[in-house]
Amino acid sequence: MFLALEERLRESVASYVSAKYGSGAPVVVELPRRPEFGELALPLCFGLAKRLRREPRKIAEELAANLPAIAGIRSIEAAGGGYLNVRFDRGAYALAALSPAAAAADKAKIADKAKIIVEHTNINPNKAAHIGHLRNAVLGDTLVRMLRALGREVEAQNYIDNTGVQVADVAAAFHFLERRSPQAVAALAADPDIAFDRYCWDLYAAVSRRYAERPQSLSWRTQALSAIESGTGELAALGRVVSDAIVDRHLDTMLRIGVEYDVLPRESEILGLEFWAAAFALLKQRKAVYLETAGKNAGCWVMPAENFRDAPAGARPDRERPLDEEAAASASKVIVRSNGTVTYVGKDIAYQLWKFGLLPGKDFHYAPLRRYPSGRQAWVSTADAGASAADAAAPAFGSGAEAYNVIDARQAYLQDVVRAALRLLGYERQAARSIHFSYEMVALSPRCCAELGIELAEEDRKRPYVEVSGRKGLGVKADDLIDRLIDTAYEEVRDRHEDLSEAACREIAEQIAVGALRYFMLRFTRTTVIAFDFAEALAFEGETGPYLQYAAVRAKNILRKFEETAGAPPDFSTALSPQAWSRHLDENLWQLLLTASRSRWAISRAAAAGEPAQLARHAFELARTFSNFYHQYPVLKEADRERQTVLLSIARYVLDELKSLLAVMGIPAPDAM
């Protein structure tokens, strides 16, 4: 609704201005900073002023007087130093916003049908998920939901690095430290009394300590790594048992917060089905990599640094000291190690190529992994063509037109290397559409460390925050945080609802916990380091998920109580005339309705900016405006029937829009709180 009108305004003004002043510049439309300034503002006269060498205010006045009428817009006036303030025809706008046609018209405008692949979560399957992984999953899942809400086809992929060092370390720990067989570990993983992911969390920290204390035990890692890569032997079997069981736990954890995946491509298949071999052949053929013969990288296949660094120091003429050979070698990126095994970057290059359908003749086989309660089916890659019945039924994964890689900012360097590989292979367009959707880490605040009883090293004590480290076992586990959120919410719900059963309270508490957690992760822009603090994460008041949920509950209550006492409400889309709207639509009501009507605009703006936090902000603004309305307008006590219908229809409309915003953020809308 809002989007359509904004579009119409932009086009109309642009064509008039280009005809009158010959300016082809795109017309920028912004939200006025104060409501008195109208619904939209055009700052274009400032730009015109320069070209025309006239005062912006004068141009604005001229435009305001001469612009042709635009349907749905009541007035355009000059304001301030040269703004054009635009006011809508409120009655007509309200009527249109509430009509089912408005929503349908928005949905019909799907710009692009091409498939988008969003890769997120990507947790090493060797230990329990922690809060950093939650940020990744919430950002990724919200991105998926935003794009889907805008009508795009989106494939959610969760890449499983089941052949890397981290899994090798835990496999080695079971083998060498605990002397357990794959069968014994499988039994451990199946034991309902043992949280296997937590068990591995501790074991991973233990083996890392062991490496630090006795470096010679690092040979365990080497043995495990090569066993896993060849796929044979006890250590390889351990690796499989560990990673499969942990992946299952991760899916459980993520499902708790409403995160689902379409497909889990695994690194074992990148290797086993020779995706990597095919990619390596391409890289060699294009001379994107070469075999280093001297220096510290001797025996490795490397990619020279100038391919992925825009301005290497040696290439800059203003630098007096050019890069010497030693430095050049150390800046190169090793793709294949001297022992012949491939690094993560190499495997990721193969994966990215597959995502864009650039490995001819290569595809995974698939096996069904789990069916979500929502009905969505998750698949996992497999090398085994034997499961052919299911395999044949699997959707066509991969071959996307665009890929978002939700990966934390610390991996920017590796992402640059992967993109450089695409470019070197001649896939310039795909490289440009392989987007590193980066975000800063979640660290632990000093207070949080104190609360967890973590003893900090001397140098860490002075820091503003401490990095989470799986290797050190330092962090807050995702499930622990979710449990605490539920417990805290449960106490609150219990206090407020003596009428509800324990199970009902529990369900509401879970919804509140998810709302609190997801909103917490979304409030921050992607470039902000979150210094995690329990007090902040567990807050349910102010700008929090539960505040938004509470606004929805209040709207539901109004409508429910109305129905209980007065029967079915009228059809709001037809019950009121534009005149009726104009009679009752005061400034507050108008601002509320207007804010609600901007939800789709907010989604597309947040998607375009790649910043889910903007969406969170908008949803909060809507909830806040509604809370004010709730307090100020006693809907059920309203004696004037027509006025009551206006109020009710606004409540209905806000509820619908708020629910759709919550859904895009993956936040449940409880019936009661």
Added chain:
RNA sequence: GCGCCCGUAGCUCAGCUGGAUAGAGCGCUUGCCUCCGGAGCAAGAGGCCGCAGGUUCGAAUCCUGCCGGGCGUACCA
């Protein structure tokens, strides 16, 4: 050293492609239940937007240089 990110109210953060009087939440102070549940509403105090230059009619926003802080720069991912 080089690259990227951050520095805005006591604290935690917004501020969209430069635009109108710099915003929110928490905390603090003060009001508000004859109520559709207060996880709320209203009001108030609180800001050399790190510093210094520059570009511009106009800079929290763009450029340069400093000063703090973080991350990266692995044959880990």
